[in-house]
Amino acid sequence: MVSKEDYLSGQVLLIDKPLHWTSFQVVNKLRWEIRQNFNIKKIKVGHAGTLDPLATGLLVLCTGKMTKQIDTFQAQVKEYTGTIVLGATTPSFDLETEINETFPIKHITDDLIFKTTSQFLGDIQQFPPIFSAIKKDGKRLYEFARAGETVEVKPRIVTISEFEITNINHISSTPNTNTINITFRVVCSKGTYIRSLANDFGKAMNSGAHLSALRRTKIGHFNVENAVTVEEFISRLKN
Numbered sequence: 014m015v016s017k018e019d020y021l022s023g024q025v026l027l028i029d030k031p032l033h034w035t036s037f038q039v040v041n042k043l044r045w046e047i048r049q050n051f052n053i054k055k056i057k058v059g060h061a062g063t064l065d066p067l068a069t070g071l072l073v074l075c076t077g078k079m080t081k082q083i084d085t086f087q088a089q090v091k092e093y094t095g096t097i098v099l100g101a102t103t104p105s106f107d108l109e110t111e112i113n114e115t116f117p118i119k120h121i122t123d124d125l126i127f128k129t130t131s132q133f134l135g136d137i138q139q140f141p142p143i144f145s146a147i148k149k150d151g152k153r154l155y156e157f158a159r160a161g162e163t164v165e166v167k168p169r170i171v172t173i174s175e176f177e178i179t180n181i182n183h184i185s186s187t188p189n190t191n192t193i194n195i196t197f198r199v200v201c202s203k204g205t206y207i208r209s210l211a212n213d214f215g216k217a218m219n220s221g222a223h224l225s226a227l228r229r230t231k232i233g234h235f236n237v238e239n240a241v242t243v244e245e246f247i248s249r250l251k252n
Contacts (some may be wrong), residue, residue, distance in 0.1 A: 023079030089233030
């Protein structure tokens with residue numbers, strides 16, 4: 014059983030972040046529960062790498078003195094699984110915003126999809142989504158985006174070490190609208206935006222794409238299989 018002193022001296026908590034929660038909401042919830050359970054006035058709790066609200070999966074939280082290790086954990090390689098929809102784009106590159114443009118996909122074959130992944134292996138240049146928490150001139154990029162303001166975003170060099178297509182599903186939504194749903198697994202460096210990868214992947218096939226689902230499965234040697242839900246953590250804390 015983990016004690017009050019254990020949390021204060023430092024713990025690493027593996028949480029399976031639920032859909033629609035922000036990473037900070039998870040941190041705030043667990044900090045509050047720990048404080049209430051042990052009657053602690055103040056305790057440091059932080060996370061080692063943000064997940065978007067529409068993403069689920071591994072969130073590494075650190076308490077107490079272990080918060081000093083957050084930068085080390087953040088720098089480690091990450092693994093994601095998810096779904097890319099070919100044939101349409103959104104301003105946020107995911108389902109946070111509505112589809113703003115559709116594209117032809119008749120020319121896209123399974124073979125082309127598999128071959129295109131090779132273009133994204135190794136060190137690549139990537140533009141972060143305008144709907145992101147990156148700061149520019151003291152404001153978050155998503156604040157500019159939601160206000161309809163245009164802002165210059167500088168590209169970053171990120172590393173994709175593995176990009177595996179695990180399934181391809183051709184879907185006819187309506188007689189005039191077709192999409193291709195691609196499930197994937199990606200192993201990448203710190204700072205990689207999978208939403209940007211999805212958007213760029215569509216462009217590489219002379220079409221458009223957006224992310225419809227994302228799950229982080231690994232950070233370094235930490236695995237989501239060993240994580241617990243927020244509810245499970247609270248239950249264990251009280252028992």
